[in-house]
Amino acid sequence: MYDRPPPDRHVPGTGRDPQLGLADRAGIEHALARMLERGPATALVLLPTRFHELLAAIGRSRSDALLQALAARLSHAAGPDAVVGRIAPACFAVAIPDAPDDVERVERLIATLDAPLIVDGVPYPVRAAAGSAVGPLDGDDAGQLLDRAEIALHSADGPHRRYHEGFERAARHRLAVLSDLERALASGQLRLHFQPIIDIGTGAVDCVEALVRWDHPVHGAMPPGMFIPLAEQTELIGPLTEHVLGLALDHCVAWREDGLPLTVAVNLSARNVVDPALAGRVGEMLLVRGLDGSALKLEITESVLMERQQVAFTTLEALRGLGIKLALDDFGTGYSSLAYLQDLPIDEVKIDRSFVRLLGTSERSAAVLRAIVTLADDLELRTVAEGVEDPATLRLVTTLGCTLAQGFHFARPLSPSGLRMWLTRRAAAQVKLPLTG
Numbered sequence: 001m002y003d004r005p006p007p008d009r010h011v012p013g014t015g016r017d018p019q020l021g022l023a024d025r026a027g028i029e030h031a032l033a034r035m036l037e038r039g040p041a042t043a044l045v046l047l048p049t050r051f052h053e054l055l056a057a058i059g060r061s062r063s064d065a066l067l068q069a070l071a072a073r074l075s076h077a078a079g080p081d082a083v084v085g086r087i088a089p090a091c092f093a094v095a096i097p098d099a100p101d102d103v104e105r106v107e108r109l110i111a112t113l114d115a116p117l118i119v120d121g122v123p124y125p126v127r128a129a130a131g132s133a134v135g136p137l138d139g140d141d142a143g144q145l146l147d148r149a150e151i152a153l154h155s156a157d158g159p160h161r162r163y164h165e166g167f168e169r170a171a172r173h174r175l176a177v178l179s180d181l182e183r184a185l186a187s188g189q190l191r192l193h194f195q196p197i198i199d200i201g202t203g204a205v206d207c208v209e210a211l212v213r214w215d216h217p218v219h220g221a222m223p224p225g226m227f228i229p230l231a232e233q234t235e236l237i238g239p240l241t242e243h244v245l246g247l248a249l250d251h252c253v254a255w256r257e258d259g260l261p262l263t264v265a266v267n268l269s270a271r272n273v274v275d276p277a278l279a280g281r282v283g284e285m286l287l288v289r290g291l292d293g294s295a296l297k298l299e300i301t302e303s304v305l306m307e308r309q310q311v312a313f314t315t316l317e318a319l320r321g322l323g324i325k326l327a328l329d330d331f332g333t334g335y336s337s338l339a340y341l342q343d344l345p346i347d348e349v350k351i352d353r354s355f356v357r358l359l360g361t362s363e364r365s366a367a368v369l370r371a372i373v374t375l376a377d378d379l380e381l382r383t384v385a386e387g388v389e390d391p392a393t394l395r396l397v398t399t400l401g402c403t404l405a406q407g408f409h410f411a412r413p414l415s416p417s418g419l420r421m422w423l424t425r426r427a428a429a430q431v432k433l434p435l436t437g
């Protein structure tokens, strides 16, 4: 969440930080311990989150002067009964006595760090992140209290978080899942299911979407919602996506060998799209399998567009250059902007099932869907209705002009053998009419 701090330069264990003249970690712990002997006390940890960008911009010696300015601000705001310290190169801590609910003081201290720093007349924004733990409630040992304030800091999704037992449990759970997942990649615990996407006009299978499944050796079947978002927070999403792509393309080869020229759609995460090496690797993966780009479709979400747009666009263009079709997934959720649609190098818009689900009952959902389809038509993009669960919904999305449909009405995500059976049954029934599913 935050940049890694530069190497520690202050002398720990002496009680004082020689550079800033503040307490160091040992000094803060000592102060907290003494406060706890007398009553409740708060450990507050504060991090100026953009400090390392600033360091990169102005150099170490001048940023040291800024740290000193911050330290002085904090000492002033903390009040005479508190002890201000530095516990890591750009991380402050404040020991506050008798103040378990001193919200005002905590807010004042956070505001102190939040004010921009002026360097050569230019204001540099410094955002504060803070975590706190209150003894003896959250821990009766000074060291533990400080640790827990730091745990709260790193669990923070707002500017300030008070320690909660659940943080440690949640953090440990995340770590365990991630290390299990790393092993799962190596030991073949990940499998793919495939869900057909149907061309509404012809009733033919347009492509199949690969959806990852994890057979966890202890927890059993883990749905992607339980591990993909975690992987997305780390580098692990890179190898995971590559693994899924490899599996999907292997299946594609096998289908072709059996005379089934299916296109497979694979989900990409935002992080994948800003990886400048992605397009090259995908190209190689196709090449070694002797597959054409048209064998693959990639699904991206709008969150891709929020950050590092330029890199994302370059990647998308390169993928399209390989003949790969691109679909914008879950459209209508998130920060949907219709304006994006005209700029994005995509071929298809997948309309999120939250709109599709309500079509029968909500005139508003129908209006949104109609507007998306109209715009997509004008931009010559195909539209996929996601989450079509019944014939009535299929009829509605057909009337509204969607090109393709996906959902339980046709098939749930199927195992590879399940998919083959489904295809065989469908061929035997000679399903041609769009509305008979």
Ligand code: C2E
Binding pocket: 195, 210, 211, 212, 223, 224, 225, 228, 241, 244, 267, 268, 269, 329, 330, 353, 386, 387, 388, 389, 406, 407, 408, 409, 413
């Ligand atoms: P998604 O890309 O929107 O995939 C469609 C999800 O909707 C699938 O859930 C599918 O089972 C479900 N679904 C399909 N038709 C219907 C329907 O008619 N009704 C209802 N209620 N649900 C339907 P699943 O397999 O649990 O996947 C959830 C999400 O996890 C996916 O949403 C996708 O965002 C992510 N995901 C799955 N596999 C991968 C992967 O390999 N890589 C990445 N990055 N994400 C993946």
Ligand code: CA
Binding pocket: 209, 267, 299, 329
């Ligand atoms: Ca998808």
Ligand code: CA
Binding pocket: 329, 330, 350, 352, 386
């Ligand atoms: Ca979707």
